Amino acid sequence: MRCLGCDVLKIARFEFRGNVAYGLVDPGRGEIRELAGPPFEGIRETGSVRPLADVRLLAPAVPSKIVAIGLIYKDHAREMRMVIPEEPQIFLKAPSALNDPGGDVVYPRASRRVDHEAELAVVIGRKAKDVAARDARSVILGYTCMNDVTARDLQAKDVQYARSKGFDTFAPLGPWIETDLDPSALRIRCLVNGQVRQDSNTREMSASVFSLVEHISRVMTLHPGDVIATGTPPGVGPVTVGDVMTVEIEGIGSLTNRVVAP
C-alpha cells in the first residue's frame, strides 16, 4: 500500500488458510493487499485484500543465505573493550534458522546461555555482485528487523559460529520489509519482557549499510531475498524459557518472539 505523499511500501509474506503469499501491509487500515508474486520483479496486486488480524505474518523474505556482521557498533565495541576490526567481519547464519514474527525460539538442549541480538536486516532485491557502495541502494529492496539469537556459550567454545547461531528458530525476521528507508540513523532497541536491554542507533555503526553491501558482494553474489544482518548494538544478554523478546527499529516496526523449551 503506497502511503499518501510518500513512496514507502511495507512488504510482508503471510499465510491465509494454508496459502502463502506476499502482500502490502497498511497498518492504518489494518489490511494486507495480496501480491501476485514475489516483490523482486515488480509489485503487482491481485486485488485480494484481507484484514491483518486474519492472516499470519511470516518472515518477509526466504533467503538463500543470511550474511551476518560481527562487531560493528562503536558503542558496543567500547562496552566490550574491543577494537572494531579493520574490515567488517562476516559470517553465515543458516537459512534453515529462519523464524517468523511471533514464532517460538526453541532453547537448545546443548546450550546454557542463549542471548538476544537486535539487528537491522537488509533485504536484497536484485542479484548483486561487485556492487559499489554508491550503487548499493539499487540492489536493496528494503529493511526489516532481525534477532540474531546466539548460544553464547557455544560461540565461545566453537571456533566457528555455525552451531551457536545456526539452531533452528534462531533467525527471527520481520515483521515486514520497509522500502525507501534511510538506514543511517535509526533507533534500534531490544526489549525482554518489556524491559529495555538494548537501546542504540544505527549511526553508531562503524561502516555504512551501503559499504557492507560492497564488501560482501565482492566476495559472494547476493540474490533476491538474501538478508544481511548488520550487527548488534550494546546490551546483549541472556534470555530464559518463557521470555518474550522484542526487536524494535525506528521506521520499521517490531518483531516479537517467545523463548520456549525444547
Ligand code: MG
Ligand atoms: Mg549478531
